[in-house]
Amino acid sequence: MKAHKIFAWLAIAIGAIYFFVPLIGTFEFSLRMRRGVYSFDAYQSVFTDAQFRATFGFSMLMAMVTIVVGMLLIVPTAYWVRLRLPQMRPVVEFITLLPLVIPAIVIVFGYLRLYNSSSWIPFTGSTQGTNILLTFSYVTLALPYMYRSVDTAMRTIDVRTLTEAAEILGAKWPTIMFRCIFPNVMSGVLSGAFITFAIVMGEFTMAALLNRPAFGPYLQLVGANKAYEPSALAVIAFAITWLSMGLIQLVSRFSKLTPSRP
Amino acid sequence: MSFLVLDSIKKSFGQTQVVKDFNMSIEKGEFVSFLGPSGCGKTTVLRMIAGFESPSDGAISINGKNQNTLKTNQRNIGMVFQAYALFPNMNVFDNVAFGLKVAGKSKTEIETRVKEMLKLISLDHLADRYPYQMSGGQQQRVALARALAPKPQVLLLDEPLSALDAKIRVSLREEIREIQRQLGITTVFVTHDQEEALSISDRVVVMNAGRADQIGTPSEIYNRPTTRFVASFVGTLNIIEATVIDPAANTVKVGENTIRLRESIGALKGGDKLSIALRPEAGSLLENAKGDTSLTGQVISSHFLGSVIRTKLEVGGNQISFDMFNSPDAVLPQSGETLTLRFNAHDFLIIRD
Numbered sequence: 001m002k003a004h005k006i007f008a009w010l011a012i013a014i015g016a017i018y019f020f021v022p023l024i025g026t027f028e029f030s031l032r033m034r035r036g037v038y039s040f041d042a043y044q045s046v047f048t049d050a051q052f053r054a055t056f057g058f059s060m061l062m063a064m065v066t067i068v069v070g071m072l073l074i075v076p077t078a079y080w081v082r083l084r085l086p087q088m089r090p091v092v093e094f095i096t097l098l099p100l101v102i103p104a105i106v107i108v109f110g111y112l113r114l115y116n117s118s119s120w121i122p123f124t125g126s127t128q129g130t131n132i133l134l135t136f137s138y139v140t141l142a143l144p145y146m147y148r149s150v151d152t153a154m155r156t157i158d159v160r161t162l163t164e165a166a167e168i169l170g171a172k173w174p175t176i177m178f179r180c181i182f183p184n185v186m187s188g189v190l191s192g193a194f195i196t197f198a199i200v201m202g203e204f205t206m207a208a209l210l211n212r213p214a215f216g217p218y219l220q221l222v223g224a225n226k227a228y229e230p231s232a233l234a235v236i237a238f239a240i241t242w243l244s245m246g247l248i249q250l251v252s253r254f255s256k257l258t259p260s261r262p
Numbered sequence: 263m264s265f266l267v268l269d270s271i272k273k274s275f276g277q278t279q280v281v282k283d284f285n286m287s288i289e290k291g292e293f294v295s296f297l298g299p300s301g302c303g304k305t306t307v308l309r310m311i312a313g314f315e316s317p318s319d320g321a322i323s324i325n326g327k328n329q330n331t332l333k334t335n336q337r338n339i340g341m342v343f344q345a346y347a348l349f350p351n352m353n354v355f356d357n358v359a360f361g362l363k364v365a366g367k368s369k370t371e372i373e374t375r376v377k378e379m380l381k382l383i384s385l386d387h388l389a390d391r392y393p394y395q396m397s398g399g400q401q402q403r404v405a406l407a408r409a410l411a412p413k414p415q416v417l418l419l420d421e422p423l424s425a426l427d428a429k430i431r432v433s434l435r436e437e438i439r440e441i442q443r444q445l446g447i448t449t450v451f452v453t454h455d456q457e458e459a460l461s462i463s464d465r466v467v468v469m470n471a472g473r474a475d476q477i478g479t480p481s482e483i484y485n486r487p488t489t490r491f492v493a494s495f496v497g498t499l500n501i502i503e504a505t506v507i508d509p510a511a512n513t514v515k516v517g518e519n520t521i522r523l524r525e526s527i528g529a530l531k532g533g534d535k536l537s538i539a540l541r542p543e544a545g546s547l548l549e550n551a552k553g554d555t556s557l558t559g560q561v562i563s564s565h566f567l568g569s570v571i572r573t574k575l576e577v578g579g580n581q582i583s584f585d586m587f588n589s590p591d592a593v594l595p596q597s598g599e600t601l602t603l604r605f606n607a608h609d610f611l612i613i614r615d
Contacts, residue, residue: 158345165347165405167334168312169361169412183351 023238030231042232049229051218059207059215062131063200066138067193070146073139075189078150079181082159096147099140104205111137112209130210137206142199146192153188157181190251194244201240263326265290265448266311266416271320273306273472280306282472284320288465291446293439295459297483298469299495304452307469308418311450313337324415340409340447341418344425346401348393354380354404355389361412379407382441399430406438410445417442419451423458435462456496460484468492490537490613499539501613502580506534514538517578519557524608537613542572544609545584547595553604557582561599575601 033041046052081092099107115133117125123133159181166176182189207214219237223230264287273281281303288294296304309315311322313334322329329337340361348357358379362372380386383403393401402422409417419438423431439462442449453459459466460480468476468483470491476483487493494501504514504521509530512523516538523538530536546553559577570585573595584603586592595601 157350158347161343161345161347162349164312164314164334165341165343165349165408166360167314168337168339168341169408170335170338170364171360172335175364180349180351184349186351 023235026231027235030228030235033228042228043236046222046229046232046236051213052233055213055215055218058213059201059203062135062138062212062214063197065135066142066200067196069135070139070142070196071150071189071193074143074146074150074192075182075185076177078147078154079159079177082151082154083163092147096143098143100144104137104141104203105209107140108137108206108209124210130212134206134210134212134214137210138196138200138203141203141206142192142196145195145199149188149192149195150185151188153185153191154181157184187251191248194248194251198241198244202237264288265292265325266450267321267323268307268311269321269323271307271310271322272318273303273310273315274318279318280472281310281317284472284474286467286474286477288448288450290448293442293449293451293462293464295451295453295463295466296469297453297456297459297466297496299454302469303472304454304467304469305420308420308450308452311416312339312341312418338412338414339416339418340412340414341420342402342405342409342422344421346393346398346405346425348401348405348408350393353390353392354385354396357393357404358408358411360408365412375411379411382410382444383407383437397430398426399434402426402434403437406441410441410447415448417447417449419449421452421454423453423455431458438462460496468495470495485541487539487611488614493539493611493613498542498583500542500580500582500584502538502540502577502582504536504538506530506532506536508532515578516557516580517559519577521555521557521610522607523610523612525610525612527612528614539611539613540582540605540609542583542585545603545605547586547601547603553606555607555610556602556604558600558602561595561597561601563597564594566594573601575603 030042031038031040033039033045077092081089111133112124113119115121115123115129123129162180162184163176166180171180201215202219203214204216204220208217208220219230219233222233266286266288268284268286271281271284272279280301284303284307286294296307298304306315310317311329313329313332313336317330324337324339349360352360355376358376359372362375367375376389377386380389383406385400385403385407388396388400393404396404402425405422422438423435426434435458438451451459451463460483463480465477466480466483467474468487468491470489475489476487476492478486483492483496487496487499490501493499502516504516506527507513507515507520509527509532512525512527514521514523514527514536521538527536545557557575557577559575559582562574562576562581564571564573566588569588571588571592571594572583572585575582575584582603
């Protein structure tokens with residue numbers, strides 16, 4: 001029993017070292033910009049860089065739009081699959097898993113072939129069009145995570161009975177959707193939103209190949225040309241991911257206040 | 263004309279017909295229970311009244327208006343579900359107010375009506391609570407208030423007591439009946455619990471395999487079941503195989519006992535087999551008991567069940583259970599003892615399937 005415990009702690013320690021040592025090393029290196037002393041100069045340099053602000057802002061905006069578009073697509077889909085088309089569940093699950101199997105570069109080349117400026121739908125013909133295409137590609141990338149988090153949240157409530165209860169009280173579909181279902185799957189929606197946020201903030205392939213000024217390509221650019229700032233950016237990127245994960249935990253803790261059911 | 267009319271309703275799911283030619287007329291203010299085992303079609307009929315399912319054939323009308331073409335949200339029907347179905351994101355007040363808000367009532371109207379409803383279910387002090395902060399019984403009372411708030415023309419109750427514990431179930435069913443009487447609302451109640459159906463209904467519909475086997479008052483259903491299914495489903499019943507002696511005189515033989523039935527035997531001949539039924543509480547062992555008929559047999563077993571003593575007699579190859587009230591000086595009959603059970607001939611029912 002005791003030996004088991006020692007091995008368990010040893011495994012945890014090895015895992016922690018494997019994960020934290022490079023991170024601590026990166027953080028320590030990011031503080032060495034000023035010769036001989038630790039300083040936050042690298043961070044200052046990053047935060048004062050206009051390009052950082054522009055790319056960070058752009059990616060933030062894209063993340064928000066992706067979350068809204070994704071949720072408008074996924075919540076009704078998950079709802080209908082659960083309520084009226086349960087036989088379609090395997091098909092929808094398969095489709096939502098595809099972005100995990102097909103590499104982003106293949107997806108983006110497919111987009112470029114389909115939506116180039118000489119095609120029937122020339123999304124890439126304009127900046128706005130390319131931004132829209134980038135949003136759609138982010139929605140595609142986030143699909144597996146968003147769908148699952150929303151679907152899991154829907155599993156915790158009796159969607160069918162709540163829908164019927166609202167319907168018999170005279171409610172129409174928009175009321176049922178936005179007042180009875182959506183607020184009750186909010187924990188799943190928010191979890192999906194934070195994962196999407198983290199994905200979009202770090203995404204490189206789509207943004208680079210569609211030539212948009214996103215945070216991912218900026219990270220790559222800085223990494224190729226500077227010494228200390230890439231480490232500072234890596235720590236910032238980790239912080240964003242951890243913040244998102246922390247918020248997911250917080251949201252799921254709140255969602256434990258679920259109704260008592262028979 | 264009746265208030266709620268179900269006219270030759272049929273419902274099929276694929277090849278399976280779950281409701282077969284269901285006819286029923288319910289008067290305004292009546293409390294009708296659909297009673298039957300799982301899968302008999304009672305909930306399907308209720309869901310068709312609500313509009314969640316469309317009949318494959320037949321018509322449903324409320325107050326003379328055909329409902330078949332109306333959507334659920336256009337029917338003005340209230341419904342209470344087995345699973346409460348309160349909106350978890352809304353507190354009690356908002357849950358009860360939901361239907362009124364959807365109907366576009368004014369703020370003052372909503373507030374007055376919600377308060378009235380919460381007072382009706384005696385939960386006016388819990389208006390700010392969320393469903394997860396309440397017990398099952400409280401949640402179901404809120405669900406009832408929510409269903410009644412928009413003043414529906416019909417109230418549907420889909421096994422609303424099934425998820426509650428026994429004590430709450432009894433008190434809530436009495437409360438539901440009291441509220442229904444107070445408001446005079448036409449109510450259809452679905453249950454598989456015969457005690458529930460018999461105790462609170464004006465009429466009971468016993469359903470079997472998609473059909474209404476018998477429609478009648480609780481007393482008619484219990485005392486005069488017309489089919490073997492109703493007889494066996496409602497209450498405990500002894501089914502006794504008898505042999506016809508004289509069809510003209512309505513006499514049959516059970517073991518060595520000859521019984522003259524009140525009901526006509528019909529077209530059977532002497533020597534034919536006939537099923538007759540007797541409730542366990544119909545007989546008495548007392549010498550001076552009222553009754554024009556008796557059955558003598560041997561005791562197989564006797565059990566003390568608290569308020570009653572249930573004894574099993576063997577009479578001509580039939581096992582007959584009968585109950586007698588417990589009293590402090592009651593003596594349990596012993597196995598092998600010969601006993602005579604006295605009862606009235608009209609307590610016997612002929613089972614014609």
